[in-house]
Amino acid sequence: MTAAPGRRSSTFTRLLRHGFTDASAAERLLDSPDLVPLRDDPVLLEALGGTADPDLALLGLVRLLEAQPNPGARQELLDTLIAAKPLRDRLLGVLGASTALADHLSRHPDDWQALVMYEAYDLHPGVEEFEAGLAEADDPVSLRVAYRRCLLSIAARDVCGTTGVAESAAELADLATATLRAALGLAEAAAPEDAGLCRLAVIAMGKCGGHELNYVSDVDVIFVGEAVEGADETKAVRAATRLASHMMRICSETTVEGSIWPVDANLRPEGRNGPLVRTLSSHLAYYQRWAKTWEFQALLKARPVAGDLELGEEYVAAVQPLVWKAAERENFVPDVQKMRRRVVENIPVAEVDRQLKLGPGGLRDVEFAVQLLQLVHGRTDTSLRSGTTLDALGALAAGGYVGRADAAQLDEAYRFLRTMEHRIQLFRLRRTHLVPEEEAELRRIGRSLGLRTDPVAELIREWKRHATVVRRLHEKLFYRPLLDAVAQLASGEARLSAEAARERMVALGYADPASALRHLEALASGVTRKAAIQRTLLPVLLGWFADSADPDAGLLNFRKVSDALGKTPWYLRLLRDEGAAAQNLARVLSAGRLAPDLLMRAPEAVALLGDGDGGGLEPRSRPHLEQEILAAVRRADGSAQAVTAARGVRRRELFRTAAADIVGSYGTEEQPAEADQGALVDMVGGAVSDLTAATLAGTLRAVVREGWGDSLPTRFAIIGMGRFGGHELGYGSDADVLFVHEPRDGVDEREASQAANKVVSEMRRLLQIPSADPPLLIDADLRPEGKSGPLVRTLTSYEAYYRRWALTWESHALLRAEPVAGDEDLGRRFIELVDPLRYPAGGLGDEAAREIRRLKARMESERLPRGADPKLHAKLGPGGLSDVEWTVQLTQLRHGAQEPGLRTTRTREALAAARTAGLITDEDAEILDEAWVLATRVRNAVMLVRGRAGDTFPSEPRELAAVGRYLGYGPGHVGDMLDAYRRTARRARAVVEELFYGAAER
Incomplete structure (x- = not known):
């Protein structure tokens, strides 16, 4: 029967007010015969409006009523729904939150009665209560039905707020325990002879x-078996x-009632292969x-749940001492951090921002940080x-x-994120x-x-x-108590002992x-503004230092820079207010000796790290560099002071490039590691070459000005050769x-030559004056x-x-002249x-090609250091720089006149x-380019x-690890780095054998 327009309008409005999104559909459902009394x-309506999705809850209720086997059962449900508020809230709450459980109720229309109870034990059931709920299941299908019935009661308490997320999660674990026991019971009943043996x-x-x-969720398990006596x-x-x-x-197989959950035993020794x-x-x-x-981190949560519980307790007692010694293992923290990074790296790019569990600021960040602190x-x-x-x-x-x-914030965030995950x-x-x-x-x-x-x-x-909060505290909570221990912070709270602080370091x-x-202690103690800002910065900085191959050097260098600049107003403000500056500084200070040494001689260069758009680290052009150096030369008193000024610019710009x-x-x-390694190589080669050219230009101007004013009696030019001419200089x-000159008009050649x-x-003298x-x-050889x-x-x-x-x-050699x-x-x-x-013009003759081949062989035999592993020598070894460059240069000599x-003087451009x-x-060009870039x-x-x-x-382990970190290999992967280098060089050498030595023979 269709309602009158006036009543429809009134109902329609009320439905919207109670949270329905499709009020017209809801009106039609309410007009169904089964719901006429309500x-x-x-x-x-108020109860429906209190659910997560009133439209879904109403539809589920109609489906449940229609599924009742007879009018009497349908009336019993309606009467109970009207009379019992707890049932009404529970049932409608589930129907409005879960289509899967609504489907279950439609298939098993009597199971709504599992929600009627409201006694004390019903509020907090444990394993025994769930075992009782599964007791009648005598096959996998009935076990699934009973499992869903128990799950229905957990979900009802959850969505109604009767239990919190921690209690619901514990109930789900207890239900899983009861289910594992029931499933094992079914397996033993099917094979009593096996059960009698073990x-x-x-x-x-x-x-x-x-x-x-x-x-x-997968239910992760490990199995332990022993023989019965005899x-x-x-x-x-x-x-x-x-x-x-x-x-x-x-538990895992799908039946007409679906599946329960997969049982995953891959945490066992040797994983799926064991x-x-x-x-x-x-x-x-x-x-x-x-x-x-x-594996020790995983064992932190080990708990016997089914089968022979005495044997399970023996297992846990035996492995626990090993778990609590795990933090003493070499590379313990790097291993845990690497595992966390690997989890993040394996998230598909399109899903990173939607990941509640694995993404940055997700549940796993909380769990990993807590477990790391527990193990330490x-x-x-x-x-x-x-x-x-x-x-x-x-x-x-x-x-x-x-x-x-911090713990309170982390607790609140974890509960919120877990509740979201549950819903x-x-x-x-x-x-x-x-x-x-x-x-x-x-x-x-x-x-x-x-x-x-x-x-x-x-x-x-x-x-968000x-x-x-999780992301910030994940970085912070492992380090902050260190400051509490050494700087007596947070008075009134318990602090780490000195021994605990040492353990954590x-x-x-x-x-x-x-x-x-x-x-x-030196950085963070005291009540000064400087100490207060340091205490804010250090927790995150310590994490970044720990992510490097040499945390000690990073922290020591940071102290040196802070001692030099701590009273400079802009320094700590820069690090505090610009996150990229602090992280960049941490990376630079812990990546090796060169950049920190440069920075210690010019601490104000820290300012280069703070340009938010990255422009602060953008190498400056040669004209810009020359202009600055020549201006400094003009202001200097004498050539020695001029070259000192030029060196100052060079020092700062070398730091910028490094x-x-x-x-x-x-x-x-904010900015992931540079994917194009070749771009980094080109940047360094170009920047250092431009800086060297500008420094030589300034030195030349200083010498000429001091000796001849502005009128040298001969024109003078410097020609770059080798890597310098090729814009490929490295730091060292x-x-x-x-050097070429040409006498000016009217100047005697001897005078010009002497000048x-x-x-x-x-x-040469000025540039060779000892300096740090x-x-x-x-x-000029x-x-x-x-x-x-x-x-x-x-x-x-x-x-x-x-x-x-x-x-x-x-x-x-002249191929590189510029x-x-x-x-x-x-x-x-x-x-x-x-x-x-x-x-x-005529290309290169065969004899000339053979001569080049002989020269290269002689160079390698004479210059390769005694005792060095040729396969790991980046310059003269097989597939190294010399191999690639001579191959490219032979091609230039043979075909440069026509092509x-x-x-060009640049290797990669010529290639x-x-x-x-x-x-x-x-393919050959890609192989050679990859090898050249890697060797550089x-x-x-x-x-x-x-x-x-x-x-x-390097042979020293920390130095080798630092080289690996620079090349993109995390802790424990030095062997992978060396293998990758050998593999890349081997492929390049095969190309060289064909193109260089084969071409020379032809």
Whole structure:
């Protein structure tokens, strides 16, 4: 019967007011015969309006009424619904929150009666009550039905607020325990002969073991088996394996009633590759010899739940001492941090921002931080040994390991995020940790959390707020109590003892915890504004230092910089207010010796790290550098002071380049590590080459001004050679050059020559004055006649020499010639002179190619250091820089006259041109480019880490680890780095064998 228009309008309005989104559909449902007695009942509308989704709750109620087997059953449900508010709230609450449980009630219409009880034991059921609820299940199908019936009662208490998220999670774990016991009972009943041979214990792990299970989750377990007295152990383990496998199938397989949840045994020794069931002694042997750090972290939550509980208790008692020694393992903290990073890295990019569990600021951040603190401090403080996250967090706060305010915020955030996770999973009873994108689903979740004004906007805002809190405290809580210990902060709260503080520093990777604590005390003690800001900064900085290969050096360097700049108003303000500046500084100070050494000589360069858009670390152009250096030279009194000023600019700009390189390699939270390693190599090579050219230009100007005023009697130019001419200088590279001059009109050639030689001699002297800065060595050995020839020649002399005496190696060397300083016109004419030599019109003859091949072989045999591993020598080893460069240069000599693109001094540009011209295949070009970039990065890394140049990987472990970190290899992956280098070099050498040696033979 259709309602009158007036009544419809009134009902329609009330429905909207009570939260219905489709009031027309709701009116039609209320007009159904079964609901006629309740249609105008304000109590029912109010109850529906209190649910997460009133439309869904009403539809579920109609479906449930229609599913009742007869009118009498339907009337009983209606009468109870009207009379009993607890049932009404529970039933409608479930129907408005879960379509999956509504479907269950439609299939099993009598199960609504499981919600009628409201006695005390019903509010907090445990394992025994759930076992009673499953007792009648005699096969997998009936077990699933009984399981869902129990789940229905848990969900009802949850959505009505009768229990909190921690209690609901504990009830879900208890239900899982009862279900595992029931499933094992079914398996034993199906194979009594197996049950008679063995003792089988089921150990819950993960969230089930921690008494904090989700609605839908894998239930992680480990199986322990022993033979009964008199039985053969091998046969007993096989029998136990069959029982365990059957139990897993009962829970995991899908039937007409769906599945319960997967039982996951992959946390067992050797994971899925190991035996499903082991004896206790076999477990212990594995953990004592082979187990990784993460396995001990997982065992923190181990709890016997089914089968032979006595055996299960023996297992837990046996492994617990190993768990609480895990923090003493080498690389303990890096291993835990690496595991967390790996979890984040494996999240699909499109899902990162929606991940409640695994993403930054998610549930896993809380769990990992709490577990890390437990493992470090639980060795001596047994109060911390809970497998339940919130209980452990409370114990950490009570013990002073986490500030009480921080713990309270973290507790609140964790409860909110877990409740969100529960509501998301409850809807369809599917395993997911992704926040949905559909507005209707977000609205339902928001309303289920009590957000009613604007559920979607409020939900997003609260979620982001809590995630931000988690992310901040995840970084902070591991470090903050250290400051409480060394600086007597937070008076009135319990603090870490000195021994506990030392333990934590060791766990973080600090090799000298006593010194580290002294640095912290010096930085954070006192009541000054400086100390207060340091206390704010240090917790996060300590984490960034710990993420490096040398945390001690990072902290020491930070103290030195702070001592030098601590009274400078802008310094601490910069670090406090610009997060990128603080993180960049931490990366730079802990990445090796070069950048900190440069910074200590010019601490004000810290300001370069603070430009929010990254411009502060952008290398400056050569014209800009020359302008600044030449201006400093003009202001200086004498050439020595001028060169000192030029060195000051060079020092600052080397720091800028090194910092940009390190930050690009490490990355920051806002800016991930640079994906294009070639871009970093080009940046460093170009910046250092431009800086060297500008420094030489300034030195030249200083020498000329002091000796001749502004009128040198001869034009003078400097030609860059080798890596300098190729814009490929590394931090520790010498500057290969040629010097050329040309007498001015009316000047005697002898006078001009004397002036030119004096210029060269004075430049070399000034640049070789001892200094703490990285040296700038001028190498002119590539000049005609080598070390035996004059340091400087006229352009005419060069022309005569090259026309008559030039050797193949000189044509080869001239491929990199490029003017870098001095008279531009003279430099241009020098290049015009040598172009025919380096790009011969007729190409390169076979004899000349063989000569180049012989020269390369001799160079490698003579210059490769004795005892060095050739396969790891970045310059002269197989597949190293020399291999790639000589291959490219041979191509330039052979084809440069015909292919304009090859006429470049830069290796990668020439390689790309050869590829474009079809002289090298795409695949071979990619292999050579990758090898060249990697070898260059290795050389740059060695200089950054050790503060002195080197062509091979360091042997000292910390230095080697620092090189690995720069190259993108985390703790424990040094072997992977070396293997990757050998593999890349080996592939490049195969290409060189074909293109260089094969081409020479042809």
